[in-house]
Amino acid sequence: MKLPFFGARRDQHERQLLYNDLDKAAREGDTQLVRSLLDRGASPNGLPHQREPLAPAIRSGTIELVQLLLERGADPNYSASPWFCPLNWAIGQGDVEVVRLLIDQGADVNLPRIDYKPLMLAAAHGYTDIVLYLLRCGADLHARDDGGMTALTYAAMSGSEEVVELLRERGVILTVLDAIALRDTSLYEQLRELHEAAERENTPRAPRWGGVLMDVAVDQDDVAQVKLLLDAGVSPMVNGNTPLTQAIIHNRGEIVRLLLERGADPNQRTSSRGRAMKFARQKRNRAIIRLLKQHGARW
Numbered sequence: 001m002k003l004p005f006f007g008a009r010r011d012q013h014e015r016q017l018l019y020n021d022l023d024k025a026a027r028e029g030d031t032q033l034v035r036s037l038l039d040r041g042a043s044p045n046g047l048p049h050q051r052e053p054l055a056p057a058i059r060s061g062t063i064e065l066v067q068l069l070l071e072r073g074a075d076p077n078y079s080a081s082p083w084f085c086p087l088n089w090a091i092g093q094g095d096v097e098v099v100r101l102l103i104d105q106g107a108d109v110n111l112p113r114i115d116y117k118p119l120m121l122a123a124a125h126g127y128t129d130i131v132l133y134l135l136r137c138g139a140d141l142h143a144r145d146d147g148g149m150t151a152l153t154y155a156a157m158s159g160s161e162e163v164v165e166l167l168r169e170r171g172v173i174l175t176v177l178d179a180i181a182l183r184d185t186s187l188y189e190q191l192r193e194l195h196e197a198a199e200r201e202n203t204p205r206a207p208r209w210g211g212v213l214m215d216v217a218v219d220q221d222d223v224a225q226v227k228l229l230l231d232a233g234v235s236p237m238v239n240g241n242t243p244l245t246q247a248i249i250h251n252r253g254e255i256v257r258l259l260l261e262r263g264a265d266p267n268q269r270t271s272s273r274g275r276a277m278k279f280a281r282q283k284r285n286r287a288i289i290r291l292l293k294q295h296g297a298r299w
Contacts, residue, residue, distance in 0.1 A: 055086065117145070150175065
């Protein structure tokens with residue numbers, strides 16, 4: 001026999017049921033059912049600590065549904081993480097019409113609590129039309145994420161030459177990381193001097209500076225790029241020792257050696273609660289195991 005819900009507990013249960021139905025209807029792009037659920041009292045912003053209905057509505061590709069949620073009070077700037085907000089969901093879909101709708105309804109193109117700015121995401125995807133629209137709406141050309149990367153860095157990393165050219169024409173301030181992503185040695189040498197001068201002045205550095213570029217270089221087994229990043233001052237321990245762990249998992253012996261020589265700690269546990277030696281043993285790579293032992297790695 002089920003015990004009945006009373007008072008606030010029963011209301012909470014009913015709100016959860018409404019939210020579940022709303023989330024499902026939004027995922028399916030069912031505008032009529034979403035309207036009915038909103039009329040019955042479902043919140044257009046969902047429930048605390050749960051996904052906002054705008055996200056699945058945007059992914060469904062149903063612009064009428066997105067419009068309905070916004071008209072009923074959905075927050076166009078809602079974000080449950082530092083990476084995504086409704087505008088980023090729309091950009092991820094490449095849906096310029098929904099991007100325009102969200103901005104028309106008050107979406108902030110420079111939302112402070114979002115680290116991965118909409119312009120960066122559009123640049124990473126090479127969506128020139130969306131990049132242009134965001135710039136017209138005031139997107140910050142020079143914004144950096146917590147890894148020190150700008151929209152241009154992301155565009156260069158993804159090989160979007162058209163977006164790179166556009167951002168440079170608009171006067172973006174180039175950084176050492178931009179030069180590395182562009183693989184422009186001459187530009188790198190010019191900017192490195194400025195970068196080192198800023199370091200001497202104790203200019204604060206982003207906590208994960210160069211981390212994304214390092215991860216990509218390790219994944220691609222690009223020894224020269226890893227060396228360039230280390231020479232530029234990217235920590236071999238960036239992202240919680242992720243570069244060393246990934247190099248071991250993918251059997252990148254030369255990169256493992258380089259990271260260890262530059263100070264990577266083989267005994268620091270990664271977010272997956274393991275030390276470097278654990279992953280080397282799993283891969284049964286004797287050469288890497290020897291390298292780790294030479295640098296004081298413990299089992």
